[in-house]
Amino acid sequence: MKAKKSVRDRLRLDAIRRRATPIENHIIDEYAAGKITRRDFIRRGTIIGMSVSVLGFVATACATDEGATTTLAGGPTTTGGSGTTGGPTTTGATGTSGSTGAGAIRAAMITPAGAIDPVLTNDEGRLAILGQTGQYLAFSDAELNLIPVLAESWEPNETLDVWTFNLRQGVTYHDGSPMVADDVVAVFTNIASGNAASAYETFGVTPENIVAIDEATVEFTLAQPNGSFPFFVSSDNYNGIIVPASFWDSYAEGSYETEFPGTGIWQIENHEPGVSASFVKNQNYWGDNAAQPEQLEVTFFADEAVAVTAFQEGRVDVIPHISSSGGQALLESPDATVASIPTAQHRQVYFDTSAPPFNDKRVRQAVALTLNRQVLIDGLLAGFGTVGNDHPIWEFFPMFSQDTPAQRTEDLAAAQGLLDAAGLGAFEAPLHTLVFAEVEDLAQLIAASAAQVGITLNLGVFDSGTYYNDYWLAAAGSMGIVNYGHRGVPNVYLAAPLLSDGTWNASHWVNETYDDLYNQFASAPDLDIQRQLSGELQTLLNDEVPFIVPYFVDHISITQPNFSGLVVTGMGHVDLVNASVS
Incomplete structure (x- = not known):
C-alpha cells in the first residue's frame, strides 16, 4: 500500500508541477532541495497565491530531510485558544445561522484616536474596531x-508587475x-489619498491601474515588479477593508x-465614540x-491603568493589547x-543627516554605541522585546540574513574614539519625541547614555499632533523618535x-546605493536572492x-484565567470568533 501511495503522490505532484507557473516551480525546487524551511515554503507560496491544500500536499511530498524542512525554532506564535489562524473565520464554509456560541465577551481596547474611518485610520484603536465589522x-x-x-486566490504574471485576485463567491x-469586484476597485481607489498613501508608493500602486476584469476578478498593474504585493491588499494595509462601492458616493470623514x-463576523449594535462599542x-x-x-462589548480606555482596574474588578474578560x-x-x-x-514593531531613533553634527556617520555611530540595548529592554519593556541592530529587518522575517554585522553593543571607548576622529568635543543637540508608551522614558535614557561621551x-516631548506637525520631518540638526x-x-x-x-x-538621508538595493529587493521573487540583498x-x-x-x-495580551480563544497579530488585529468564558 505504501508503494501505491508513493506512486500516486508522485503522479499528483507531477500534475501540480505541470500546471504551476515558473515562479511556483522555482519555490517548489527550493524547498525540495532543502534551501528553505517548510515554514518559509508555505509562507512564500501563500504570497504568490498557491492554495493551502496544494502547499500542504507539496510540503509533505517533497520533504526529504526533517532537519532541512522543519519550522524554525523561536518564531512567532499566535496566542490563546485553538481559533482561526488567519483572521475572522476564513474557511469559506457556508454560513451557519443559529446560536451555538457563548454569551457576551467583554474587552478593553485602546481608545480610537479619531473617527472610525477606512481612509484616515492610522492607529491601533481604530484598526482593531475596523477589523470587527470589516474584512x-x-x-x-x-x-x-x-x-x-x-480573495479566494491570486497569482502574478511572470514579471511580478501584474497581480490578479479571484474573489470568494457567496x-x-x-x-x-x-x-x-467593483467594490474592491472602489476601495483601493478611494483610500489612496489617505493614511495608506505610503503603501501605494512602496508597492507601486496607482488607482487608475486597478481594474475589475469581471464581477469576481480584480487586476492590479504595478509601476514596478513587487514579489510581496499581496500584503498590500491584506490586513497589513489596515485601511483596505472591503465595503460596498456605494459607500463612497456619500463618503465624508467619519461617515463609516x-x-x-x-462583511465581518460582527454587526454594530451601539457606538459611543471614545467610550464604548457593542x-x-x-x-x-x-x-x-x-x-x-x-455579543461583543468593548470599553475604550485612554489610560491603561483604567483597563487594569476594570480587569482586576472582573468587569472585562480580555485586554487584547x-x-x-x-x-x-x-x-x-x-x-x-x-x-x-514577538513582533516587528520598533522605535526608530532618527538623526537629521542633512546638517551638522549628524551629517557625519561617525557621530551617528557614536551615539548608537552608547546604548545598552538589553538594559533598555529589561527596564522599559520588562523583558518583552528583542534587541535591534540599527536596521528594521526583524530577525523573524524569512528574508533576514544571518550573515550580517555583529550585534552593536555598548562601547563608550569606541564611541569617544569616533567623536575624536570627527573632530567633535562636547556638543548639544535637540531630541524630540512624542508621548507614546515607553518612548518618553526611552528618550531620557538615550540622553543619559549620550551624556557619558559629552553629548x-x-x-522636547510633545503630544502626537504637535510632534508630527511641527517636528517629525523638520530639518533641524536634531534627533527624534517615532x-x-x-x-x-x-x-x-x-x-x-x-x-x-x-x-x-x-x-533626510540620501543614498543612491541604498535606493538601488531596495528596488532589487522589492522585485526579487527568489527568497535566496531576497535574503542576499537583505x-x-x-x-x-x-x-x-x-x-x-x-x-x-x-505584543502582550492579558485574559482572565477562564477565558480562551483570543487570537491577535502584532499589528493589533483582534479575532474573537472562537472566544469563550468557562
Missing part, C-alpha cells in the same frame, strides 16, 4: 502567513448585498460610523461562525493569564523612511545609521 482580501497572521479571506455584506458596513453576531455570515459568541509598563500590575498576577508574541541631548507598527514584510520600513525621496524620510541592506544601514533601532517590541 480584507487576505489576512496576515501572527506567523507572517497570508491567509485568503475575501460573500455578502451585513445588509445582504453581494460583494463584487453611521452603519459600520462590512456588536452582535452576524447571523447571516458567509463563513462558519457557529462557535462565535453572541497592553504595554509592559501599563500592565505591570497584571504581568505577575496569579489572577491573570499573560501571553505575548547633551535637550529633550514608532513603526508591525508588518508582515519589511517593505514599508525600507521604503518610506529610507529611500532618498521617501515620504517619511525624517533622517544582508547587503542590513550591512549598509548598520554602517550608515540614519536611525537607531534599539529593540523590537513584543
